[in-house]
Amino acid sequence: MPHELTIDLRTLQEQIEQHACAYGLDFFEIIYEVLDWEEINEVAAYGGYPARYPHWRFGMEYIELSRSYAYGLSRIYEMVINNDPTYAYLLAANHLVDQKLVMAHVCGHGDFFKNNFSFAHTNRKMVDEMANHAARIRRYMEAFGEEEVEKFLDRCLSLDNLIDYNAPHIRRSHYEPPRDEQEPPVEPRRLRAKEYMEEYINPEDVLAAERQKLQEKQRREERFPSHPQKDSVLFLLENAPLKNWERDVLGVVREEAYYFAPQGRSKIMNEGWASYWHSKIMTERALDPSELVDYADHHAGTMAPYPGRLNPYKLGLELWRDIEERWNKGRHGSDWEACDDFEARKNWDTREGRGRERMFEVRRHYNDVTFIDEFLTPDFVRKHGLFVYEYHPSTGQYVISDRDFAAVKEKLLFGLTNFGQPWIEVVEANHLNRGELVLSHRYEGVPLKLDLARETLENIHYVWKRPVHLETHVDEEPVVLGFDGSSHTTEPRKE
Amino acid sequence: MIKRIERDRRRFEDIVRGKIKQDLKRHLTRGELIGRRGEELVSIPVPQIELPRFRYGRRDTGGVGQGPGDVGTPIGSDGDPVDGSGAAGDAPGHHIREVELTIQELAELMGEELELPRIQPKGAESLTVPKNRFTGIKRAGPESLRSFKRTYKEALKRQLASGSYNPRRPVIVPVREDMRYRSFREEPEAIANAVILYMMDVSGSMGNEQKEIVRIESFWIDTWIRAHYDGLETRYLIHDAAAREVDRETFYTTRESGGTRISSAYQLAADIVQREYPPQAWNVYFFHFSDGDNWGGGDDEKCFTLLHERLLPDANLFGYGQVESRYGSGQFLHALESHLQAENLVLSRIEERDAILRSIKDFLGKGK
Incomplete structure (x- = not known):
């Protein structure tokens, strides 16, 4: 059971929040709960939400967390959820200096949640909403059977990345642009011409091209949906023959996926931001000299780059510091870009002093993709030793393949765009006039994991009830994967 | 308050157990279980339960890392829990999950899977507590x-x-x-006791792979028989041209280069049983593994006599498994087949690892 904050911790919270506000951080009211390690593992298994619907994967998480805690592999220092008020958890067994650090870190997250644009449309009462979801799903389980509902949940969760990650907010319904009132013309319009001028004014090849365009347009009008729909889950919600409870369950899964999406889209920024602020608050204001060593140890532990791995805390923190320095010293703009004198660059300082200000602007208006795109510089990549790695099938090893700035940036962005998920959209729902569903994967040179893709198709089929197809590439050849309820097919297709 | 997590944890464990049952065949033919055997529990690795999604394989995408090293430096091999750039950090790396089963549960799973009949212990009256x-x-x-x-x-x-x-x-x-x-x-009250005597040919032609097969097979035989008796003793004999008793460790690791005289092992086994395990009080099991390349010179005949007169009358079961080696397979199995017919003599040919399952079924399918 959550414990009341002790007087010590409450005083600490007040102090830390005063420091944070003095720096200009702005957050909702923060409510801390102190938990022992079993409780914190339980809460963490549910993603920090006190009430979630029943599902085995939370049990799986819990076992993993408890084991790795028991074996001393990892422990949870900090957990905070985007809500108003913002909830955060403290591990009872932690040292006071750890609690300080966590509180400072949480202030950073709280500020980011409240002010970054991508969280602007998230539900700030999500704790309540999730509890409602849980209650509804429990009710369905009582009415239709635990097994049945959980199985359907599994299917829904397998589709939960088929949403529009780039949408600024969740859409309640799909907007289909209105069709033209009149029948679209089938024949291209001819210009009036005298008979002997006809073939010059209305040349046959132009007319043919025009005719083809019209036909294409007409075909599209007849197609449903008329434009590819990225939010495939919404499409299924609105058009698949689901039972009412099934529709609601799918809706719940979609709702939560949209709620979590901004966190995935701003992981590097958000963690970096919180780390920047905990280090500022701790080192400049809150730290007692006697706590220095412990603080440094734990801070270093969080920032440690695992061999060959990218630590979003570290990358984010360093990028934020880089931004601060660059806008403090005026290291941006065309003069800076054009300068290639090593000495001059090294000592470049226009005393612009806008570092902090720029940071606050950036934290409001950027997400990971735009953040990396704009603020990752060749100097930064070189200084921090970033590299690209690839898998070598012959040796079975991951190998550093490139240290070039462009390659690093491209790879990073690839992993972040669309949240690192393949771009898949619904293109047709009445394929061959037989109500078959066609999804299309926008191929970017990386194939889907085939076995998982087939299983996912089965789940879509279960929802759609008619054969489903996925246009994608296998072995660099364009193909259509199909599932008709009993067997899988793979057929070549023309681009 | 009943912890909600308990319900979810139980659900997960149920699913995992179901999965183990599905994958049991695969586990059975691998040696990985044996090394993981603790006091009472066996840990079985379960592949992570992952909900299918449209996603990229990690191998195909590669990623971005940080640290020293020139182009070409390896940073980790396949199977290392290295996360992609999107998800590293606070989430712990994903390991292969393990689930713990008691030996009893394991035996039951295997019995169900292979449709093994339950063993009817004999001599139940004679031993009491x-x-x-x-x-x-x-x-x-x-x-x-x-x-x-x-x-x-x-x-x-x-x-x-x-x-x-x-x-x-x-x-x-x-x-x-x-x-x-x-x-x-x-x-x-009567209790049922049993002893298993494992005999193995360790002559030059039995390579590591053959031993591994024997190891895996005897583990499962052990597990199954153990599930039916209160006390189970195991004895290990190895032989080339001469036989001797060894401990378990030596049994699986020794490799000698001599010839093969199977009768030596049968002789020793018969002596041990006569001396220590009176068949009135004990359920006696013999399992003999060899590549079947017995020396000539009448040794086969000697084996038949020993089997007929001393081993088979006392045994619940005598299993002979002929493991195919690099040098092909010997004649001993054929010879046994044509010379001896007994209800409690089971012959099985194990060509490769995948045949282990079938062979276990051969041996234990009679419910002896």
């Missing part, structure tokens, strides 16, 4: 053993006899004399 059994009723005893029913009956009888019973208000009040208590007696 004292055991407490509730057999009667006494007038005195501890309150915890009071028999409510009998006490009630006595009280009812007494009240009827004395006329104090009122059918309109049937209140029964027992007094001291009505009290009845359950009583127990020590009785000898």
